[in-house]
Every structure is written in C-alpha cells, then in structure tokens.
Amino acid sequence: xxxxxxxxxxxxxxxxxxxxxxxxxxxxxxxxxxxxxxxxxxxxxxxxxxxxxxxxxxxxxxxxxxxxxxxxxxxxxxxxxxxxxxxxxxxxxxxxxxxxxxxxxxxxxxxxxxxxxxxxxxxxxxxxxxxxxxxxxxxxxxxxxxxxxxxxxxxxxxxxxxxxxxxxxxxxxxxxxxxxxxxxxxxxxxxxxxxxxxxxxxxxxxxxxxxxxxxxxxxxxxxxxxxxxxxxxxxxxxxxxxxxxxxxxxxxxxxxxxxxxxxxxxxxxxxxxxxxxxxxxxxxxxxxxxxxxxxxxxxxxxxxxxxxxxxxxxxxxxxxxxxxxxxxxxxxxxxxxxxxxxxxxxxxxxxxxxxxxxxxxxxxxxxxxxxxxxxxxxxxxxxxxxxxxxxxxxxxxxxxxxxxxxxxxxxxxxxx
Amino acid sequence: xxxxxxxxxxxxxxxxxxxxxxxxxxxxxxxxxxxxxxxxxxxxxxxxxxxxxxxxxxxxxxxxxxxxxxxxxxxxxxxxxxxxxxxxxxxxx
Numbered sequence: 001x002x003x004x005x006x007x008x009x010x011x012x013x014x015x016x017x018x019x020x021x022x023x024x025x026x027x028x029x030x031x032x033x034x035x036x037x038x039x040x041x042x043x044x045x046x047x048x049x050x051x052x053x054x055x056x057x058x059x060x061x062x063x064x065x066x067x068x069x070x071x072x073x074x075x076x077x078x079x080x081x082x083x084x085x086x087x088x089x090x091x092x093x094x095x096x097x098x099x100x101x102x103x104x105x106x107x108x109x110x111x112x113x114x115x116x117x118x119x120x121x122x123x124x125x126x127x128x129x130x131x132x133x134x135x136x137x138x139x140x141x142x143x144x145x146x147x148x149x150x151x152x153x154x155x156x157x158x159x160x161x162x163x164x165x166x167x168x169x170x171x172x173x174x175x176x177x178x179x180x181x182x183x184x185x186x187x188x189x190x191x192x193x194x195x196x197x198x199x200x201x202x203x204x205x206x207x208x209x210x211x212x213x214x215x216x217x218x219x220x221x222x223x224x225x226x227x228x229x230x231x232x233x234x235x236x237x238x239x240x241x242x243x244x245x246x247x248x249x250x251x252x253x254x255x256x257x258x259x260x261x262x263x264x265x266x267x268x269x270x271x272x273x274x275x276x277x278x279x280x281x282x283x284x285x286x287x288x289x290x291x292x293x294x295x296x297x298x299x300x301x302x303x304x305x306x307x308x309x310x311x312x313x314x315x316x317x318x319x320x321x322x323x324x325x326x327x328x329x330x331x332x333x334x335x336x337x338x339x340x341x342x343x344x345x346x347x348x349x350x351x352x353x354x355x356x357x358x359x360x361x362x363x364x365x366x367x368x369x370x371x372x373x374x375x376x377x378x379x380x381x382x383x384x385x386x387x388x389x390x391x392x393x394x395x396x397x398x399x400x401x402x403x404x405x406x407x408x409x410x411x412x413x414x415x416x
Numbered sequence: 417x418x419x420x421x422x423x424x425x426x427x428x429x430x431x432x433x434x435x436x437x438x439x440x441x442x443x444x445x446x447x448x449x450x451x452x453x454x455x456x457x458x459x460x461x462x463x464x465x466x467x468x469x470x471x472x473x474x475x476x477x478x479x480x481x482x483x484x485x486x487x488x489x490x491x492x493x494x495x496x497x498x499x500x501x502x503x504x505x506x507x508x509x
Contacts, residue, residue: 242464253460
C-alpha cells in the first residue's frame with residue numbers, strides 16, 4: 001500500500017500527482033478461498049479487513065456485484081452515533097464509535113470524520129420521556145449523552161426554530177457530542193485499500209447466483225464470473241440479503257424498502273451539527289462541500305428499485321422547513337434511493353445460520369453506516385472462530401424464536 | 417407514487433392506502449400446538465422476493481377495507497388487485 005504522509009504528498013505533488021497507484025488490485029477470482037465475503041459495501045470490506053488484520057486470514061475474497069462504494073455505503077447520510085437504548089446495542093454501536101475515533105490512523109486515510117455532535121429532537125411528551133430515558137441509559141453504559149432544553153438546542157444550533165408557535169415545538173433534545181459524520185465513499189475505499197494491502201482479493205462485477213452446499217455445509221458460490229469454492233461464506237448484502245439467503249433456502253425476518261436521501265446546492269457553513277427529528281421526521285447535516293445532506297423515512301412498501309416516491313421527499317422537505325425556516329428558498333440538487341433491509345425490532349442480525357459455515361450480517365435497516373467498523377469487527381470474529389463475538393451474541397437469528405428481541409425503534413430515529 | 421385500484425373504490429393515489437406486508441399468511445389453525453420455531457415463522461419470517469410479490473393494502477383514507485395486490489418489487493407494476501379470500505390470478509400462491 002502506498003501510504004499517505006506529508007512526504008508522500010509532497011513527492012507526488014512534484015510529479016504532478018501522476019505517481020499515485022490504484023487503491024486496490026483488480027483481482028480475478030481464484031478457484032478456492034478460505035473465506036468469501038458476499039457484498040463489497042462498507043460492512044463487507046470492514047469484515048475482510050478485520051479477518052486479515054485480527055485473525056490472520058488472508059486467503060479471502062470480497063465479491064461485489066457492482067462497484068465498490070456504489071451501494072448503500074455511497075448512498076447514506078453518513079451519520080455516526082452510538083446513543084442506542086439497550087445494553088446490547090449500546091455496546092455494539094459504542095465499540096464501533098470507538099473504532100471510528102482511531103480509524104484515520106488505522107486505515108492511513110482521511111475519512112473526514114467529524115465529531116460535530118448529533119441532536120435528536122423531542123416534539124411531544126412521549127419523545128421527551130423516551131429521550132431522557134435514553135440519555136440516562138447511555139450514561140449508565142458509559143456512552144456520552146446529554147439532555148438539552150430548547151434554549152440549549154438553539155445555542156448549539158442557532159438556525160433552528162424553537163418558537164412555541166411552531167406546529168410541533170421543540171421540547172428538548174438528546175445530544176451526543178461524540179457523534180458526527182464521515183466521508184462515506186472514503187470509508188469503502190479506505191477499507192478496500194487496507195484489506196487489499198493485507199492480501200484480500202476485491203472482485204468487482206461479480207454477482208453471486210447460487211450458494212453451493214454439501215451435507216448441510218457451505219462449499220462455495222456460483223457467480224457470474226464462475227464457480228468459486230470456499231470453506232466459509234459470509235453474506236453482507238444489505239437490501240439484497242433475503243435474495244441471497246433464499247439461494248441457501250434460508251427465510252429471514254427482513255423486508256426490503258427504499259430509503260431516500262437528497263442534497264441541496266452548496267452554501268457557506270451554516271449548520272454546525274447533525275439534527276434528527278423522529279416526530280416531524282427529517283435529519284440533516286451539512287457536508288464539507290457545503291451541501292445540506294437530508295434524509296428521512298422509508299417507502300412503506302417492499303421494493304428493490306433503488307428509487308423512492310416523491311411524496312416521501314415532499315414530507316421531509318416540509319419537516320425541514322418547519323425546523324429551519326431559513327432553508328425555505330434553498331434549491332435541492334439531487335435525490336437518490338438505496339434499498340435497506342428492515343428487521344422487525346430495528347436491530348441487526350449478525351449470526352450463524354442453519355447452514356454450517358455460512359454466516360449472515362444484515363438487518364441494519366436505515367442506520368448501518370455508523371456501525372461499519374464494529375459490524376466488520378464482530379462479523380470477522382464470527383466467521384473466523386465460528387462463534388459470535390460477545391458483542392454480537394445477542395444479535396442472532398435465534399432471537400426471533402426465543403423472543404429475546406432488541407427493540408430499538410426509538411433510537412433508530414427513522415420510523416418504520 | 418403508486419396508483420392503486422381499490423376493488424371497491426377504483427384507482428386512487430397511494431397516499432390513501434396503508435401497507436400491510438405479505439398476503440396469505442393465515443392465522444395458525446391450532447395456535448396451542450405451535451412450537452417456538454413455528455411461531456417465529458408465523459410472526460416474523462417473511463418472503464422478500466425481488467420480483468412478483470403478493471401483498472396486502474388497506475384503503476385507510478377511503479373505504480377502510482383490506483385487499484390484496486400482486487406487484488413487482490423492481491418495476492412496481494401492479495399486475496392484479498383482488499379481494500380478501502380470493503386466490504391470486506393464476507391460481508395457487
């Protein structure tokens with residue numbers, strides 16, 4: 001790997017930046033690997049990186065049907081936080097946030113990770129109770145959290161409207177100061193580059209069309225680039241996980257929905273943090289380029305179309321202007337959609353499956369980006385050792401039979 | 417936005433309707449006989465195809481009645497709308 005440093009930047013600037021090498025090799029599939037990761041998004045690439053780095057498994061491949069950074073990794077609103085309610089989620093997301101805090105150095109790349117603070121607004125008594133409870137739960141779990149009055153919200157984010165005459169006045173908010181945003185594409189590229197440097201094959205334009213099994217054990221995959229054998233297979237395909245799982249006759253509790261986001265024209269720095277509102281339903285931050293990055297709810301119906309309905313956008317624009325009247329004349333530049341795999345308890349599944357040596361990492365729904373490092377970390381452990389890491393043991397597929405659900409609909413901050 | 421033809425009211429905009437997920441999941445005939453695994457299948461596990469999907473909708477802002485829709489989950493094309501208790505076009509589901 002060509003490392004980034006002040007010296008390497010200087011040297012390459014002298015040669016007109018023609019000396020930079022590609023971030024990863026264009027690998028062709030080998031006949032057999034120790035492990036195959038299906039899905040070259042952030043979670044899949046992080047899994048491959050930690051398999052190599054933490055567990056010494058380097059004869060592995062990441063299979064991506066499209067291109068790296070072309071799926072949900074490059075389509076989300078880049079919000080990072082760990083203020084989840086239950087102990088299990090708090091531990092998993094906080095592990096992830098701690099990894100984010102050292103990830104620039106670990107991956108030797110500038111992820112533009114910015115801990116600008118994440119605010120979750122409360123607009124009614126139920127929101128207030130849920131928010132205060134969540135702040136207290138977070139603090140008991142060693143996760144930073146504060147409860148803000150409307151005036152404190154205004155102090156933290158001066159452009160917000162906290163007037164009592166608003167249709168849904170701001171009644172308070174949770175604040176996680178360590179939360180923030182990161183540059184999403186670079187997360188995918190950074191993990192791909194780091195994994196590649198440890199020997200991982202990153203194979204793009206390689207769609208899995210079948211899961212090969214023998215005596216209840218996975219033996220490989222059929223792909224558009226031929227059959228590839230493997231001792232272990234991990235499926236990390238977000239919205240398409242159900243389609244993959246069906247190839248192995250596994251039925252999951254997931255439903256795939258479009259989730260949309262949009263960006264405005266770029267403007268000077270105006271919005272200093274991340275604001276999320278579950279009740280009026282919008283979340284917004286400002287990118288370093290100056291665009292407002294805006295997201296909200298999923299379309300209610302199942303879809304794999306990677307586009308959402310216009311009335312969803314209309315609703316979130318109404319919510320945005322309700323909270324920030326200052327944005328009323330801003331023009332929106334682009335909208336797009338990604339397909340998210342929504343789980344009944346708004347928590348992920350990182351688990352073994354009924355097929356031996358076949359593992360799944362899915363169900364992150366509307367909020368998987370923040371979990372990228374932690375998800376890869378625990379999934380790598382699960383694949384390498386065959387047993388879940390203590391942090392993902394509770395996120396098993398078996399919880400839908402045992403009833404030990406992890407209900408995070410409040411903390412998920414997206415209604416579904 | 418989808419335009420959905422309610423079997424009773426005719427074609428209306430999607431905003432008048434509520435989504436009900438996968439259709440034809442019958443309540444267990446003998447609930448007491450179900451194992452935990454069978455309950456999990458009934459309550460949580462769902463088909464999630466990329467293609468034709470049989471699903472329920474309710475005309476909640478209109479006649480408030482439930483019905484079934486056969487829709488493609490990539491093109492969103494609705495190939496059939498049929499009443500509760502009826503089989504999807506083409507016979508068995």
